[in-house]
Amino acid sequence: MSKILIVEDESDIAELISLHLSREGHEAICIGNGLQVMPAVLAQQPEIIVLDLMLPGLDGLQIFKRLRADTRTAPIPVIILTAKGQVTDKIAGLELGADDYLTKPFSPRELYLRISAVLRRVKKVTHVSEIQRGRFMLDRKNMKLFLDGTALDLTTIEFKLLTTLMENDTAVHSRADLLRDVWGYNSDVATRTLDTHIKRLREKLGAAGEHIVTIRGTGFQFQTELPASQPA
Amino acid sequence: MSKILIVEDESDIAELISLHLSREGHEAICIGNGLQVMPAVLAQQPEIIVLDLMLPGLDGLQIFKRLRADTRTAPIPVIILTAKGQVTDKIAGLELGADDYLTKPFSPRELYLRISAVLRRVKKVTHVSEIQRGRFMLDRKNMKLFLDGTALDLTTIEFKLLTTLMENDTAVHSRADLLRDVWGYNSDVATRTLDTHIKRLREKLGAAGEHIVTIRGTGFQFQTELPASQPA
DNA sequence: AACAAGCGTGACGGATTCGTCACGGTGACA
DNA sequence: TGTCACCGTGACGAATCCGTCACGCTTGTT
Numbered sequence: 001m002s003k004i005l006i007v008e009d010e011s012d013i014a015e016l017i018s019l020h021l022s023r024e025g026h027e028a029i030c031i032g033n034g035l036q037v038m039p040a041v042l043a044q045q046p047e048i049i050v051l052d053l054m055l056p057g058l059d060g061l062q063i064f065k066r067l068r069a070d071t072r073t074a075p076i077p078v079i080i081l082t083a084k085g086q087v088t089d090k091i092a093g094l095e096l097g098a099d100d101y102l103t104k105p106f107s108p109r110e111l112y113l114r115i116s117a118v119l120r121r122v123k124k125v126t127h128v129s130e131i132q133r134g135r136f137m138l139d140r141k142n143m144k145l146f147l148d149g150t151a152l153d154l155t156t157i158e159f160k161l162l163t164t165l166m167e168n169d170t171a172v173h174s175r176a177d178l179l180r181d182v183w184g185y186n187s188d189v190a191t192r193t194l195d196t197h198i199k200r201l202r203e204k205l206g207a208a209g210e211h212i213v214t215i216r217g218t219g220f221q222f223q224t225e226l227p228a229s230q231p232a
Numbered sequence: 233m234s235k236i237l238i239v240e241d242e243s244d245i246a247e248l249i250s251l252h253l254s255r256e257g258h259e260a261i262c263i264g265n266g267l268q269v270m271p272a273v274l275a276q277q278p279e280i281i282v283l284d285l286m287l288p289g290l291d292g293l294q295i296f297k298r299l300r301a302d303t304r305t306a307p308i309p310v311i312i313l314t315a316k317g318q319v320t321d322k323i324a325g326l327e328l329g330a331d332d333y334l335t336k337p338f339s340p341r342e343l344y345l346r347i348s349a350v351l352r353r354v355k356k357v358t359h360v361s362e363i364q365r366g367r368f369m370l371d372r373k374n375m376k377l378f379l380d381g382t383a384l385d386l387t388t389i390e391f392k393l394l395t396t397l398m399e400n401d402t403a404v405h406s407r408a409d410l411l412r413d414v415w416g417y418n419s420d421v422a423t424r425t426l427d428t429h430i431k432r433l434r435e436k437l438g439a440a441g442e443h444i445v446t447i448r449g450t451g452f453q454f455q456t457e458l459p460a461s462q463p464a
Numbered sequence: 465a466a467c468a469a470g471c472g473t474g475a476c477g478g479a480t481t482c483g484t485c486a487c488g489g490t491g492a493c494a
Numbered sequence: 495t496g497t498c499a500c501c502g503t504g505a506c507g508a509a510t511c512c513g514t515c516a517c518g519c520t521t522g523t524t
Contacts, residue, residue: 067380068369068378068381069380069381072370074362074364074378075362076517087505091283130306130307132306137306140372143388146300146306148301155510155511155512156375156388156511157511158517164521188513189513189514190511190514190515192471192472192514192515193512193513194510195471195473196472196473196513196514197471197513198471198472199473199474199502204467214470214471214472216470216471216520216522217469217470217522260491313478385482387480388481390481421482421483421484422483422484422485424483424484424485424501424502425482425483425484427501427502427503428482428483428484428502428503429482429483430501431502431503431504432500446500446502447498448491448492448499448501449488449492449499449500
């Protein structure tokens with residue numbers, strides 16, 4: 001369904017990934033030479049890039065910076081691959097804005113899931129500055145929430161959390177997904193922190209807090225329409 | 233250039249406004265009856281609504297709430313008119329998300345300026361989640377700024393301030409405009425506060441802080457390209 | 465009914481953020 | 495050159511925000 005560019009010099013890994021992705025319905029393009037990345041990206045216009053940092057010759061980090069520096073390639077989401085234990089300090093300096101990253105060894109399944117998550121996130125969000133869901137209307141531009149027409153002030157995290165939940169109102173968001181989407185992949189906040197923010201959100205929403213539903217054992221979900229609850 | 237709906241029962245005022253606006257190249261449509269507002273809006277699809285709160289019969293505030301409650305009309309910016317000294321408590325409860333408001337008496341010129349400001353703000357922003365200006369790339373979605381490809385964390389106010397400045401890089405933003413755009417029309421922060429935030433922004437930007445230029449006696453401006461400064 | 469795992473909640477400290485003020489510097493203009 | 499309005503800056507206190515923890519409740523399972 002989506003065109004994915006894989007930059008990876010170890011051909012067996014590249015093939016494994018490619019195979020797995022095409023089996024899931026994606027179109028995978030592999031290149032092993034770092035120097036070909038920019039031309040390939042411009043020519044192929046992939047929807048997402050999987051970039052191994054450990055490349056012979058050109059440093060993967062340099063490639064990444066170049067991708068971000070060019071207006072044409074900057075918006076393309078990138079998932080970064082690194083060998084385990086490799087250059088943690090580099091990664092630390094990698095606030096650069098990768099959309100996710102994965103340490104080797106990893107299962108192709110895991111990579112596929114990450115790719116799906118990133119694609120879902122990016123596709124839904126781009127070019128929509130307002131989200132309307134029943135009584136809720138999110139105004140990204142002003143970071144405000146309108147509930148039944150009245151404005152509510154949310155903090156940065158609360159807003160991001162609610163936005164993430166509302167973007168896919170049908171979907172159930174796992175705790176891990178929410179932590180990654182709201183706090184970023186490299187953060188390490190406690191799972192209880194998420195609960196606290198969910199609670200604060202519900203508080204601010206008042207009775208409408210019921211639209212945020214707990215899916216026990218999994219995570220949370222935003223429901224536009226409440227099931228008619230029978231009064232006690 | 234833009235279609236503007238004016239809801240005002242005093243016909244002389246409505247005419248005055250209408251005349252002035254059409255002279256500036258806008259198309260003004262006047263209605264005096266509150267009940268006609270919703271149908272008129274749906275039929276005419278104005279780009280902006282000027283709404284007098286003091287209407288016979290239906291309360292202007294109710295109209296406003298209805299406009300915001302309906303998905304089709306909620307995104308349309310509204311400028312609210314009130315008589316001086318009128319119902320300050322109502323206005324206080326009016327966090328509702330009007331885009332600006334004006335107390336009578338006001339000059340048509342003033343209204344025109346406000347309308348222009350709102351239109352400029354809204355038009356530029358809608359449907360653009362990323363702004364690229366030279367070395368700067370603003371990522372609204374994640375509230376991040378990329379300078380030469382490296383991410384910088386900004387606070388909410390800093391981000392909004394920079395966004396406002398960057399949206400119109402050619403324009404000079406007056407202090408009043410910035411205060412209104414960033415803090416909202418009903419806030420009353422000191423003008424020195426703006427300076428402080430400008431300073432903090434420049435600090436975070438480092439040498440690139442020079443892109444924020446002071447226009448003495450007026451305000452500030454974002455310049456994508458720096459004039460080649462001759463070394464001392 | 466008993467248990468364990470998952471979740472909600474209140475409280476707390478630390479960190480960040482924000483607005484304001486006083487003061488000093490700087491440019492414009494006579 | 496002197497004056498004045500305007501702007502930059504550092505410091506400070508207050509408010510907010512955020513992450514964590516301990517504890518208790520709920521839910522589902524045996």
